[in-house]
Amino acid sequence: MKKLSVVIPVMNEEDNIEPLFKAVQNALKDIDYELILVDDGSTDDTIKRVKELADNRTKLLIFNRNFGQTTAMAAGIDEAEGELIVTLDGDLQNDPSDIPMMIEKLESEGWDVVAGRRANRQDDSLRKVPSKIANWIIRKSTGVYIRDYGCTLKLFKSDVAKNLGLYGELHRYIPVLAKLYGAKMTEVDVKHHPRVHGVSKYGIGRTFRVISDLMLMLFFLKYATRPMHLFGGVGFGMFFVGMLINFYLFLLKIFGESIGSRPLLILGVMLTLGGIMLISTGFLAELMMRTYYESQNKKPYIVKEKFTGA
DSSP: OOSEEEEEEESSOHHHHHHHHHHHHHHTTTSOEEEEEEEOSOOSSHHHHHHHHOOTTEEEEEOSSOOOHHHHHHHHHHHOOSSEEEEOOSSSOBOGGGHHHHHHHHHHHTOSEEEEEETTOOSOHHHHHHHHHHHHHHHHHHOOOOSOTTOOOEEEEHHHHTTSOOOTTGGGGHHHHHHHHTOOEEEEEEOBOOOOSSOOOOOTTHHHHHHHHHHHHHHHHHHTTOHHHHHHHHHHHHHHHHHHHHHHHHHHHHTTOOOTTOHHHHHHHHHHHHHHHHHHHHHHHHHHHHHHHHHTTOOSSOOOOOOOOO
16 A cells, blocks of 8 residues: 555646646655545646656546636545555646645654645735635534645545535635544645736635535534434424414404505414424435435444453
């Protein structure tokens, strides 16, 4: 088994491939590593350049179309054979020379994940300001106090990386997924360079996806194995308030008042029906959760170590 697997998603990075190879080779010349490049639907000569420069340490996975950075990262991690797995961007903004330092920290201090923190970020304010706001919201919402969620440079023990469960666009929430797995995590300052070749793949549309993914992460953190506590709790609350309103209007009706045109009647009916729907959703979510675990013989827990005395 190799010491390290380097996983790099790339898309339309033809001009960055040669300097990327050189940077990885120079940084890891004393480490037994493999380089796994995942082409995420490039339309330029990225694949050609990789094949020209590939050596016996190199693996290239080629997608038939663009699937997104998270999926590319997951494919590379699935392919990885190293004891440790590191992820970084293919645009040379991350610096491979930080990897040996991160390995030393992980091994000497016993961490499961070492996340990079861009100490002197070389992006414009249009990217840095929204990123800082998003990082603050994620930290406060999830309780996972990593300062730089957007830095792709992260080092994992193999078992942690392979059990992250990366889907959709959840690569931004890898620290949260690592916490769900029970990993011990720290953060270190790493170098960050301005992009020299190519164009950024990030746009303002990311903001809305970040928000929706955050809601999913909060659900995973608190209610993934007990969805009825969320849907049932909110549903019963709505149902109770709705029934109180309806009972009040029922008494008014008995005493001869007209209630047919009162907005309160509509509110009471909506709360009652909404409560019933949420309670029903909770039951369905519980059944789906049990089916998810039992149909695949999964367990809602992970045993880190088993010891039997002599």
